[in-house]
Amino acid sequence: MIKYTSIKELCDAATKRGIKISELCLEDQAEEMQLPKEELYAMMEKNFDVMVESVKKGNDPNLLSTSGLTGGEGAKMLRYSDRTGGGLSGSFMTRAIGRAMCVSNCNAAMGRIVATPTAGSCGILPGCLVSMYEDKGFSKRDVVMSIFTAGAFGMVIAQMASISGAEGGCQAECGSASGMAAAALVELMGGSPASCGDALGMSIINQMGLVCDPVAGLVEIPCIKRNVSGVVIALSSADMALAGIDLKIPVDECIAAMKSVGDSMSVNLKETAQGGLADTPTARALRKKVFGE
Template identity: 40%
Template sequence: MEINSFEDILRYSEQMNATIPEVMIEYEIRKTGKSREQVIEGVRKILNVMIESVNNGLARDVKSPSGLLNNFAKKVYNAKVNVLTVNFQKAIARAMAVSEVNACMGRIAAAPTAGSSGIIPAVITTMMEEHGIDEDRAIEGLLVASAIGLLIVKNASVAGSEAGCMGETGSAAAMGASAIVYLLGGNNKQIESAACFAIEGAMGLVCDPIAGLVEIPCIFRNAIGVANAFTSAQIALSGVESIIPLDEVILAMNEVAELMSPKLKETAQGGLANTKTAREIQRRFIYQIDIGK
């Protein structure tokens, strides 16, 4: 069973008369020899790590070793001012919470990467809280997200070193958007469109981390990734269809990745990482090296 395109997923879905989560379970069973229960329990474990990472980031003191991140998520979560609605404010805070846990050497589930690990947990926990999605449905949502992630891994890249932040938070936003649509009862066409919109919104996004640390701007791009996921899902669920099919959007993403300068792909040589302030920060933190004794 090979899945190389969204076309393949739709074909299996039709042949098996199954939902996308069922297609992904079957894919994993055939790929790894695991049982259905093992696959579901594996995703449940990931879900639990995601929930725990959100809670830890909102509860613990999370200050990164560099000092650049300092309990930002809690600040957003508890802010008296909200620009739209309280649940939007919370969704953003959850993504930032996981980003901070990641930067502070806490436990996270990379999804699809550690640098973008805030988006899907924020999407899923927000869906659980705002729409009463239970654990078993949340697992189905994660399986839909995995389908989109798989297509990107196969036909473009989720690595910052290959596709910039487009590959990391752009992919996570697309995965999250498709999960939201599925969980709110959207059809396969709407799932596809949501993923397209999210990637289109992140097309060409560079990876330019200050001092090479997975901290700034990563935490903000995780927050914006959540907004991207919900925005894209809203548009798709309203019945607006993507003009370009997902398979072509992913190929475009790959082309853009190839055109991007290596300076903008996780090497901390361009963009924000190359600003005067970032260079000063880099000198201050990175070259204070203690090599033990």
């Protein structure tokens, strides 16, 4: 059985057997849960279907969050992409970040989402994978299988560091989600298990130290926009790994460094809404608007 205590363990095991990390994870989970592999695959496929549905629900310009602070950001981005032919970033990128925002909008409006790994970072993996499915034409089965790789890497991060903003800052939420997405993207593109690990590490180092400072204590501002940066970092990290660019610092050391940074971070910067953007004059005024004095 896999211990999920290091990325190297997963990558080495998959490489030794000549299989993908997703295949290794599916086999391991089937053995541990005493369920057929196809039954577990079907469960994961339902999760992907929810991701697709949350993009569609969030793509409603009139959908407002329960607080009223946000709504329509994803719809605006997708329409901007269509109107400008992709804007400055290109059609695939702008549609991916638009989908990520749609999922975050769905979450803020109390819609159904898949927390990958958290509600605050829920748009990053769907933004990437739904785009690979709908815009790049990857098969649904391959996309669903890549989620097993993302999940396996997320399990390692959860055990060896944290996926909680309250414990490790936003680096633990959006940083982890971005790394999970980058690994899934590399696998989809035919990259090696080691390259998947490198992509995860590159995503983490690019969000090291990211604080969690939700305005009014709600996962809306700046969380929705940070899901966008998570998508961009995931895609760029995947491309760097696929290009053969060396991570230099082993991925498991990157995860350990993220934990160290999170442990040393002020409590004001870890989801308490007492520091960072949450402590600006405008943010304090928004908090009063939502909750009163």
